Amino acid sequence: MKKTIALLSAGLLSLSIFSGCSKDASSDDGKVKIEFFHYKREAIGSFDELIKKFEKENPNIDIEQKSPPEAETVLKTRIAKRDIPDVIGIGGNSTYKELAKAGVFEDVTKDSNLEKIQPAYIQMLKDVSEQDKVFAIPYAANAVGVIYNKAIFKELGLEVPKTWDEFIATAEKVKSASKIPFYFTFKDAWTTLPSFNALAANTQGDDFYDLLKEGKVEVDTRYKEAAEKFVQLTELGHKDQFGDAYSDGNTAFANGESAMYLQGVWAIPEIQKANPDIELGVFPFPAVNDTAKNKLVSGVDLQLSISSQTKHAKEAKKFVEFLLEEENAKTYIEEQKAFSAQIGIEQKDAILEGLQTNFDSGALTDFPDHYVPVGVALDKNLQTLAQKKDIDSFLDTLQSEWEKVQNRK
Amino acid sequence: MEKNYVTVEKNAITPPKTIIHKKRKKISKNLAYYLMAIPAVVLFAAFHTYPALQGIYYSFTNWDGLSLVYNFVGFKNYINLFKDTNVLNSYLFTFKFAIVATILVNIFSLAIAVGLNSKIKGKNFFRAVYFLPNVLGVLVVGFIFNYLFANVIPDLGEKMNIGFLSSNILGSESLAWIGILIVAVWQACAFNVILYLSGLQTVPVELYEASSLDGANKWQSFWKITFPVIAPFFTINMVLSMKNFLMVFDQIIALTNGGPGRATESISLLIYTGGFMGGEFAYQSANAVIYFIVIMLISVFQIKVLQKREMNM
Numbered sequence: 155m156k157k158t159i160a161l162l163s164a165g166l167l168s169l170s171i172f173s174g175c176s177k178d179a180s181s182d183d184g185k186v187k188i189e190f191f192h193y194k195r196e197a198i199g200s201f202d203e204l205i206k207k208f209e210k211e212n213p214n215i216d217i218e219q220k221s222p223p224e225a226e227t228v229l230k231t232r233i234a235k236r237d238i239p240d241v242i243g244i245g246g247n248s249t250y251k252e253l254a255k256a257g258v259f260e261d262v263t264k265d266s267n268l269e270k271i272q273p274a275y276i277q278m279l280k281d282v283s284e285q286d287k288v289f290a291i292p293y294a295a296n297a298v299g300v301i302y303n304k305a306i307f308k309e310l311g312l313e314v315p316k317t318w319d320e321f322i323a324t325a326e327k328v329k330s331a332s333k334i335p336f337y338f339t340f341k342d343a344w345t346t347l348p349s350f351n352a353l354a355a356n357t358q359g360d361d362f363y364d365l366l367k368e369g370k371v372e373v374d375t376r377y378k379e380a381a382e383k384f385v386q387l388t389e390l391g392h393k394d395q396f397g398d399a400y401s402d403g404n405t406a407f408a409n410g411e412s413a414m415y416l417q418g419v420w421a422i423p424e425i426q427k428a429n430p431d432i433e434l435g436v437f438p439f440p441a442v443n444d445t446a447k448n449k450l451v452s453g454v455d456l457q458l459s460i461s462s463q464t465k466h467a468k469e470a471k472k473f474v475e476f477l478l479e480e481e482n483a484k485t486y487i488e489e490q491k492a493f494s495a496q497i498g499i500e501q502k503d504a505i506l507e508g509l510q511t512n513f514d515s516g517a518l519t520d521f522p523d524h525y526v527p528v529g530v531a532l533d534k535n536l537q538t539l540a541q542k543k544d545i546d547s548f549l550d551t552l553q554s555e556w557e558k559v560q561n562r563k
Numbered sequence: 564m565e566k567n568y569v570t571v572e573k574n575a576i577t578p579p580k581t582i583i584h585k586k587r588k589k590i591s592k593n594l595a596y597y598l599m600a601i602p603a604v605v606l607f608a609a610f611h612t613y614p615a616l617q618g619i620y621y622s623f624t625n626w627d628g629l630s631l632v633y634n635f636v637g638f639k640n641y642i643n644l645f646k647d648t649n650v651l652n653s654y655l656f657t658f659k660f661a662i663v664a665t666i667l668v669n670i671f672s673l674a675i676a677v678g679l680n681s682k683i684k685g686k687n688f689f690r691a692v693y694f695l696p697n698v699l700g701v702l703v704v705g706f707i708f709n710y711l712f713a714n715v716i717p718d719l720g721e722k723m724n725i726g727f728l729s730s731n732i733l734g735s736e737s738l739a740w741i742g743i744l745i746v747a748v749w750q751a752c753a754f755n756v757i758l759y760l761s762g763l764q765t766v767p768v769e770l771y772e773a774s775s776l777d778g779a780n781k782w783q784s785f786w787k788i789t790f791p792v793i794a795p796f797f798t799i800n801m802v803l804s805m806k807n808f809l810m811v812f813d814q815i816i817a818l819t820n821g822g823p824g825r826a827t828e829s830i831s832l833l834i835y836t837g838g839f840m841g842g843e844f845a846y847q848s849a850n851a852v853i854y855f856i857v858i859m860l861i862s863v864f865q866i867k868v869l870q871k872r873e874m875n876m
Contacts (some may be wrong), residue, residue, distance in 0.1 A: 227839050234628055252842050256629040341713075341734050343822050396823060397713060397731020529841040531825070538824030541736050555649075562625075562643055562846050 185216040186469045192243030193225035194456055196423065200489040208476050215469050233258055238461040240470045243293070246275075246454035247524040250290065251283045259289035259459040260467070267291050267478060275454050275495045278520045281363050290457035291474065292495035294487060297452040297509055298348045298521075300440075301415040301422065303407070304433035306333065310413070314435075314508070317443040318383070325390045328413040336387060337412035338395035338540070339403035346536035347523050349387060349416040352439035352451045353380035354522040366525060369560065374553035381545045383441070387416070388540045396541060408432055420455070422491045422505060437508045449519040450512035455492055529559040615855075621848045628844030640849035650850060652825055653833045660740055660829065661808035664747055668804045669797070672752045676759030677785070690760070697753035705817020708746045709733070712818075733819050736826045743827055747814050751807065755800050762796030763789065798869040802862055809858055830854050 192201070198221050205217045220239065222228045226249045232238065238258060244250055253259060262268065268276060268291060275292040283289070300321075302314075310331050315321040325335035339345045357379040365372060388395070392412065401424075407415040408428035415421065419436060426432065438450045458477065460470045476482060480499060487494045493501050493513060501510070512518060526532045530552065539548040622640055626633035644650055679690050696704065713731045720728025732738040766789055774784045790797070812831040815821060821828035821836065828836075830850070838847030 230629060230839060248842075252627065252629055257631060258629075340823065341731065341819075343820065394717060394730040394734065396734030397717065398734070399713070402713065527841070529837060529843050531841075534822060534824050537822050538736070538826075541823055558643070558647065559843075562640070562843060 185214055186466050187216045187218060188241060188466060188470050188473055189218045189220060189239040190241045190243065190473065191220045191225070191229060191239035192456065193221065193229075193245065194243065194490075195221050195223070195225070196420065197221075197456075197486070197490050200486055204477065204482055204485065207482070208473060211476070212469075212472065215472070217473060229253075236463075238463050240461050240464040240466060241473060242459045242461065243456050244290075244459075245524075246279050246282050246290075246292070246457055246520075248282070248526075248528055250279070250457070253459075254283045254285060254287075254289045257462060260462045260464075261287050261289060262291060262460075263288045265291065267475065270478070270496045270498075272495055272497055272516075274516060274518050278454055279457065281520065282524050284367055290454075290459040291478065292454045292457045293477065293483070294454075294456040294490065294492040295452050295495050296418050296420055296455035296492055297436075297450055297512075298352050298416075298418045299436040299438050299450065299509055301407070301417055301419075301425070302435050302437065303410060303413055304435050306410065306413040307435075312413070314437045315440050316445050317440050317448075319443055321440040322386065322390075325387075325414070329390060334392045334412035335390040336392075336414050336416055337398075337403050337407050338388065338391040338416070339398045339400050340396045340537055340540050341399040341402075343533035343537045345400050345403070345417070346384075346540060347521075347533055348418050348451075349439070350380060350384050350532075350536055351521045351523055352416075353383050353441050355451050355519045356441035356447065356449060357383075358522060362522075363525060371553065371556045371560070373556060374549045377549060377552065378545070380441075381539060381548055384536070385539065385543050385545060388543070396537075404428055419491055419493075419506060419509075423489075434505045435508055436506055438512055449517045450509060451521055452493065452512075452518045453521040453524060454495065457495075527556065527559045529562075530555045618848045619852055621845050622852050623849075624845045626845045627842040628839065629842070633845070636845075640846045641853070643846065644849055644853060649825060649828070649833065650830075653828045653830045656740065656827060657809060657811065657829045660744060660747075660811060661805055664744055664751070664808040664811075665801060665805045667744070667748045668751045668755055668808075669800055671748065672755035672800070673759050673797075675752065676756050676763055677789070679756065680760055680763040693756050694753050696750045697757075699750070701750065701813035702817050704750055705746060705814055708742070709818055712742055734823060736823050739819050739823060739827050743811070743814050743818055746818065747808065747811060750814075751804060755804060758796055758800055758803075759793065762793035766792045794869075794873040798866065798873060801869060802865045805865060806858060806862055809861070 190201070190205070198219065201219055205219055208217060209215065226244060229239075229242070229244070230249070230252075233253065233256070242253075242259070244253075263286075268288065271292050272295075275295060276288060279288055279290060279292065280286060306328070307313075310327060310333075312324055312327060315324045328335040354377055358376040362372070362376055392398075398406070403415065403417075404421055404424040405428045406412065408425045410432070415425075416439075422434060422436075425434065438448060440448060442448055458474045460467060460474065464470055477486070478496065480496075483494050483496055483499050486492070487499070487501055488503070491501075491503060491506065493506075500513075523532050532552070535548055535552055535555075539545070623635055623637060624633045625636045625639075675693055679686060679693065683689070712733050717729050717731055720726075720730075727735075727738065733742045770788045770792070771784060774788055779787065810831050811829045812835070815827055815829055815832050819827045821832050834847045834851050834854070837843045837850075841847075
């Protein structure tokens, strides 16, 4: 028995060697190493350039960029191990809410950098995290519009629709010209979300999030109109819309297979990669008939947070402020076809000009799916809705799933 | 252990030389075995048993996988599990998938193994070909098939005017599981063929000679000789493939990610997505504990039943 214990403890001791190899934050050459972890894999190239510039200006700081696939899951597992990157770049979504609640980020509510940011985005972070404190500086924003092929619109003599009825009429015209109105890519469940977000945000009612804060979920009634309109849209897709994935859709749309593409502006660089000559335009998603009430869905696509546990808070902050500098923020939004969260930095790209009026007037609203708990799986339920077109069962499932998730807490 | 140790010490007081010699030899001989066995035990305990116990512990809490604090909630997670239609749905899918896949894999691999065991030309070449899927990564295979289902098969279906094949079957709620089944069976056959082949080589040739003297045809000699002799291999193949298919995960990640809707959401996938992405670590830990028990019971049941059958044959 003694011997077993001895052997076991020897084994355990040897195991403790593994746990001993935690990383030391500063590297050998006296440089301070800052880990920058973000979830925008499309932006790795842009950040590489910016980091090079920063390291030139600050030779004693070494920035290590990390952006693995499934970044949010990786981040959560790392945080569960209490291995937190110094600077974290994610979106204003439920991951942010969870991490903010867990105390992962430094509180930046009183940070002077927030003064430069559009107040709508700061409010979104507060809404999504259900807290009055702010734990991240919004950096870039995205938007969900309708991306359209200008050449096809010209060929069919179509105009940019402003209301829901016009929108459907336009799509019907495309269909009657035996072309595909919308290229859906429902094999990837998340691609159901952009159009549903635009519909839900404009039809769920202004007090939806307030009720949610009180713990009242009313999706079964509030999402009804959005679900009906969503089903209407799915009738105007193409034949194999359940078998195509996001990348298939980007390529197909780039090659002129459909007149419109219901995606966020983040798809534009991918479309242009597939066909650099395509003439693109974007117009705000006409979710309702009252044009004055039609808001553009725009959320915080990338926000910068500093770990509350970092040993190099000063250097981390320096890097965040560097990224916020006007010139660097411009580089980022130009390359990523995003919008800056900072006041006064405009996206000048001709493709995106159709959305600019909404940014100027502040007619913006957040992504509703950022408020849906992940366990509810809104995207999967939408996938089912698109196939079975059973609106009542969709609404019932969503409501009961949401209540169940609340119950488990 | 304890007993052994004491006797050694006792003998040490008045040592008849030969006994010491023997005992020492025994210890040093055993020590070598311990040194061989203990590292594996320690590693297994540290990386498997300990996390498993931790999972059981967390299943009684409300930990979301991130927070610094959590509370004990008793059996609440377990009670909620039985009310969750998503869990029921994934059990139904997983069992449907596992049962069909197990049957198909065993039929195909046994047939292929019999073929590869006969005296045909290029036997070794065929054996290598059939083993190939086993060395390919599941994800790689998954992505290749993903491409086939999305592009090649719909084109074929269109040309041959087969309605249900002309669109990606992975996008259809009713057919997606068949796509996964095809990939899983194709790949799993490789390993089971090897097991059956090694089984077939244990069948004594004399038995076939005797049976042919008695005038048995090929079919009879297969059912009366081959199959009974390789019964233990049949048992192990059934148990292993059932267990593997019940834990199906990689293929689904590569092909459908559980979709469309929740049509191909296996239990492992549900535990992973809910536990690590959905912030329901404790709840899905409870799911995992139940599933562990279920798989264990099924495996024990299979072994008991199939071994009894071995005896009867």
